[in-house]
Amino acid sequence: QKEVEQNSGPLSVPEGAIASLNCTYSDRGSQSFFWYRQYSGKSPELIMSIYSNGDKEDGRFTAQLNKASQYVSLLIRDSQPSDSATYLCAVNSGGSNYKLTFGKGTLLTVNP
Amino acid sequence: DAGITQSPRYKITETGRQVTLMCHQTWSHSYMFWYRQDLGHGLRLIYYSAAADITDKGEVPDGYVVSRSKTENFPLTLESATRSQTSVYFCASSDPGGGPSTQPQHFGDGTRLSIL
Numbered sequence: 001q002k003e004v005e006q007n008s009g010p011l012s013v014p015e016g017a018i019a020s021l022n023c024t025y026s027d028r029g030s031q032s033f034f035w036y037r038q039y040s041g042k043s044p045e046l047i048m049s050i051y052s053n054g055d056k057e058d059g060r061f062t063a064q065l066n067k068a069s070q071y072v073s074l075l076i077r078d079s080q081p082s083d084s085a086t087y088l089c090a091v092n093s094g095g096s097n098y099k100l101t102f103g104k105g106t107l108l109t110v111n112p
Numbered sequence: 113d114a115g116i117t118q119s120p121r122y123k124i125t126e127t128g129r130q131v132t133l134m135c136h137q138t139w140s141h142s143y144m145f146w147y148r149q150d151l152g153h154g155l156r157l158i159y160y161s162a163a164a165d166i167t168d169k170g171e172v173p174d175g176y177v178v179s180r181s182k183t184e185n186f187p188l189t190l191e192s193a194t195r196s197q198t199s200v201y202f203c204a205s206s207d208p209g210g211g212p213s214t215q216p217q218h219f220g221d222g223t224r225l226s227i228l
Contacts (some may be wrong), residue, residue: 051213
């Protein structure tokens with residue numbers, strides 16, 4: 001059973017701080033990694049994709065991937081109350097290039 | 113730009129009834145997926161489809177049936193609903209892309225299903 005593990009949180013940070021969300025995965029063959037944001041009562045929304053080791057930045061979001069350590073993270077700089085949501089890590093799984101396995105998510109709360 | 117739409121948004125039914133959840137996408141994506149999301153379990157894959165007339169089981173397929181006669185539609189049927197199938201159901205789709213990398217999945221708004 002391929003697994004994707006995330007800290008369930010809740011993670012609480014003050015407004016303007018950096019929020020760091022972490023994810024580990026068990027399938028060494030995984031090559032595609034995604035971060036989704038899910039507001040309460042809403043559907044998951046893609047915010048970042050990363051395929052290569054290193055950092056990928058998009059606005060206030062930075063995804064970091066370390067395949068050797070089987071670790072992917074998401075940094076949110078200058079956190080805003082509107083960033084308060086559950087963040088889901090997803091990894092391609094089972095040798096498939098289209099199926100994803102999702103972590104259970106980390107609840108982030110940004111306090112004004 | 114409708115994207116991916118699910119219907120109904122909310123449904124209440126009784127145990128033993130058959131219920132069908134609809135999913136329609138306008139992107140012509142090859143891949144479509146059905147997930148259920150429950151507290152403590154996260155998103156779990158029920159069924160998926162690589163193309164019209166090609167479907168396969170996911171992690172939790174028991175009690176569910178799917179079909180895909182057209183690329184754009186992927187209905188999910190609970191043949192005899194049970195209380196344990198009370199959940200939020202999400203449909204998603206993705207494009208196959210041109211290489212080995214997985215393309216991201218894009219989700220519909222979900223169906224909140226309650227079985228009494």
